[in-house]
Amino acid sequence: MKRLVVKIGTNVLTRADGTLDVTRVSALVDQVVFLRKQGYAVVLVSSGAVACGRTELHLDNDLDSVEQRQLYSAVGQVRLMDLYYRLFRDYGLQVGQVLTTKRNFETERERENQRACMEVMLQHGVVPIVNENDTVSVTELMFTDNDELSGLIAEMVGAQTLVLLSNISGIYDRHPDEPGARLIRTVHCADDLSACISKEKSAFGRGGMFSKYNTARRVAASGIRVLIADGKCEQILPDLLLHPEDTVFTEFLP
Numbered sequence: 001m002k003r004l005v006v007k008i009g010t011n012v013l014t015r016a017d018g019t020l021d022v023t024r025v026s027a028l029v030d031q032v033v034f035l036r037k038q039g040y041a042v043v044l045v046s047s048g049a050v051a052c053g054r055t056e057l058h059l060d061n062d063l064d065s066v067e068q069r070q071l072y073s074a075v076g077q078v079r080l081m082d083l084y085y086r087l088f089r090d091y092g093l094q095v096g097q098v099l100t101t102k103r104n105f106e107t108e109r110e111r112e113n114q115r116a117c118m119e120v121m122l123q124h125g126v127v128p129i130v131n132e133n134d135t136v137s138v139t140e141l142m143f144t145d146n147d148e149l150s151g152l153i154a155e156m157v158g159a160q161t162l163v164l165l166s167n168i169s170g171i172y173d174r175h176p177d178e179p180g181a182r183l184i185r186t187v188h189c190a191d192d193l194s195a196c197i198s199k200e201k202s203a204f205g206r207g208g209m210f211s212k213y214n215t216a217r218r219v220a221a222s223g224i225r226v227l228i229a230d231g232k233c234e235q236i237l238p239d240l241l242l243h244p245e246d247t248v249f250t251e252f253l254p
Contacts, residue, residue: 001041003122003159004241006032007150010047011167012231019055020048022083024232028165029087031237032127036093038242041122043157045130045150046084052076073134084129096121099133105152115156122157147211151219162224163240164212165231170250171197171213187252189221220252227251 008028015021025048032042053072056079081097088095098117104110118128130153132146147164154162171193172181187193197210209228216226229236229249239247 001039002161003043003157004035004040004161004163005043005045005150005154005157005159006163006165006237007045007146008047008165008231009146009167010051012165013046013048014051018051020051020080020083025083026087027234028231028237029084029091031235033088033091033093034238035241036127038238040241043118043122043128043130043153043159044084045146045153046080047131047146048080049073049077049131049134052079052083055079070135077131077135080131081129084127088127094126096126096128098128098130100130100149101133101136111156118153118157145211147215151215154219154224155222159224161241162216162219162226163237164216164226164228165236166209166212166228167230167232168209168228169230169233169248170228171209183248184250187216187220187250189217189252189254216250216252220254223254225251225253 012028013021013024032044035042050069050072053074053076056075057072059068059071077099081095084095096117098114100114104114118130121128130149132149150162150164153159168176169183171184171187173184173193174181184193193213194210197213212228216228220226227240227249229240229247233239233248236247240249
């Protein structure tokens, strides 16, 4: 089966107030199930634990940023996985949770342990759902964001394609809100577009388009096709893979 890693960013999964958009999660699960029927083995790298925790908890005390992220993610990861479990179960599919940290990629043995875990899931029809373990990942133990993590996972499982879902359709030649901004459909690894891309972070996540750009260039250089697209567009995953000529996105090539 063709292997596909799909990274779903926080801004795709959340409403304007930062709480979880259950309808959007459900729509993306529907799309993943459709792709499985088309012969794709899919690994999800899903943000959203902190958003789930924010939805569940209404804090009136002051916590520093690390404590807040740890608390929200500890509570929210449970709800996030429960939601994925129930949505995929409706299709008769099982999911498996993989929580990881940067330290788990430091040695070959640790990388192989993770790869073997996801390999056995894929072989038995289980959908791996990967997220950084924000309850223990602090300071130097943190990935830059889940964009970086998704690139490592794509390389680890031998994926043919990595899809980075954002709330923006791809890479533009200037800030997408500026008049006349034009989407760049194809980027080669040697192309330096850093001057075109804002380095601002996303509203509720740690990433942003500059992070996606860096991850996409690195992963594409290893021979994996990388697509950046708007995860809030209806049927974006099937359209990317089955109707690319009619779909708006940016593709990175070696």
